Amino acid sequence: MDKQVAIYVALNWLAVFCYVAATIANVSGVVFRKEVVERRSYYPAWLGLLVQSIAIIYWWRIVGHGPYMAPSEVLSSDAWITMVVFLVFMRCFPRIRLASVIVFPVTFLLIALAIFYNPGIRSLPPTFGSIWLVLHISFYKISLGTLVIALAFSIFFLLKNDRVPSAWMQRLPEPDSIDLYAYRFTGFGFIFWAIGMLAGSIWAYKSWGRFWGWDPVETWSLITWLMFGVYLHLRRFFRISGRFAACLFIFCFILSLVSLFVTSHMGSSIHAEYFQ
């Protein structure tokens, strides 16, 4: 068992090393306007993703369930999905490429944080063996990935509107476009969050006949979703944009982190098994 844990931790460290290398190359490529370096930063990022995928599959085989119980599994899979979501969306929307400056560090920080938790084997409660649970968790993770991209653009907006913006900021699109990207990726996050919430309620109904139980995790997840709903409607109907929209998004993002990582510690419920 110790050997298996050691292999898993070593693989994760290797992934962290790759992501750190990718981050350094990426950020320096963007800041110092070295396009070749920036382009090549994706090689270690892909390598890190490959190593991390092997680590996740390896651990999945050992513990017998997906990466969604122990904090180390949750954080590591969140990092993996954030990177995959970014790479997939970058293929569809090449203009989001510069979000890598935020996405790469977030990825390695998540996985590095995962390593500091004990990756002990957590057994899966019998009610957790449902495809709806897998969908429930996956959509929340995808939602987090899209929200990280939106966070990147909200931060860019605030930086670019600084009194003395850095020279590398000139490479970023116009503030209006940055604002639009943040808006659109928040929309993606809102939809994926809604699907995750609904898949969870169907799982709950299939497992114990109750589709909503008002436990802290469910309630805070609903609060977060409503908050993003307020953000999107304020943007659409009241045309809020710019600095206020970016700050409001960052508040919503922090709320989503609280919902995902803190609320399971707030009370006893089925969600109390998660992230403990």
Place this chain on the structure above:
Amino acid sequence: MNQFKRFFLSRTTIIGLILSALTAVTLSALIPQSFLTSSERMLAWQTAHPFAERLSELFGLHRIYMHPAFAVILGGVTISLALSTWNQFLTAWRRTFNPERGISNGECFSVPGTVADSCRRLAAKGYYRLGGTAEEVLLVRHPWGYWGNTLLHLGMMVTIAAALFIALTQQRGVIHLVERAIRQPSEPLLMEEHGLLAKPLLLPQALRLDRIEYSFGPNHAVRQVASTLSFLTDSGTSETKTVEINRILSQRGIRYYQGVEFGHAFFVEVISRTGDNRLYQLQIQHPETPDKPSYNDYQDLLGDGCLVRAKYWVDAERESFDNVNPLLMLRLDCRGEEMGQFPIKVGEDGSIGPYKFHLLAFAPWSRLIVVNLSGMPGIFLGFFIICLGGVLHYFTTPREAWVCNTTAGETGICWRATKFAGFYREELASLKESLGCGENHG
């Protein structure tokens, strides 16, 4: 009617309703709700927060979801969503089947060739003809994207309506069945809940737990629990079925869910000093590991205000779950002081104070959740519509191209993405290139 519609569709009302719902749910997360919190915990919170408690009493904040104001918010949200869905439906219908002439806020450019040539090239790029004449044509890529917002809001409306219907009409409860014991339909359910429009649930048939089977995985984690039930009729016939975790059993419209809780029930005969003889059934949940006991407390079980505390090991040797030879430990606390305790196995006796205890037998018990509700297909349907609407809205933005003849003998094209235009600049550039665009009038 128009005023009513205008009110519920006004941006201030919509944002006000969302903010009200957000406030209500946030308050419910911060203030313990009476339907979720035990009376002891509620009392502790009230003692610790006297000011919040006064506010909570005054405004009914400890029962937000039963509050008339919350019903008004929910009603307002539903009406607003319904009206907005209808409006969006009309807009999507008009854009799809009766589009306006021309494009506003588009980027216009000229290309060589005829209108028909341009239409052919656009069609090859996934554009569909939605309207126009031989000289003026509207082509749209992803025209189904017009329906995304409609479906997104319709899905939310269906989900809210179904959830409301379920909340008002559901019946549910819990039963703890001991192996081989018969449960009569008239017996009340544990943790019974029913909606405002429903009566308490009564099971239509008598029920017997024939057998409970459970298995453990590594580290003694519960892997599966299954209960074999016999449904008994008045004529004496029975129907046998099995319910497992994640395998629901339906019988006469009632759904039975296997709970994860199970354990052993101990039949204890208690003889008091006066010679009164009574039989008690003590149900205790299965321990998590063979070496650790599982506990349960019974306040005033014997009618003297004392607390009977029980714990048990499945295997008296504390080695394995396979060897079911339970050891029960009973303890009596009166007025906060321990009166005594003793271990007991089946057939053995023990005494504490004025009481003599005799363990007659034990049997496994299983927890079943019984539910009678309809409306879940509405939740599933709403889920499907929301997913579809989300995909159409965010992933298939319609791109419109208005193609017409120009006075210079070329073909004029006006192009726009209906949403998030900044995302599709490369697409416009590529489109211009493939259409052989020269001069840009944008």
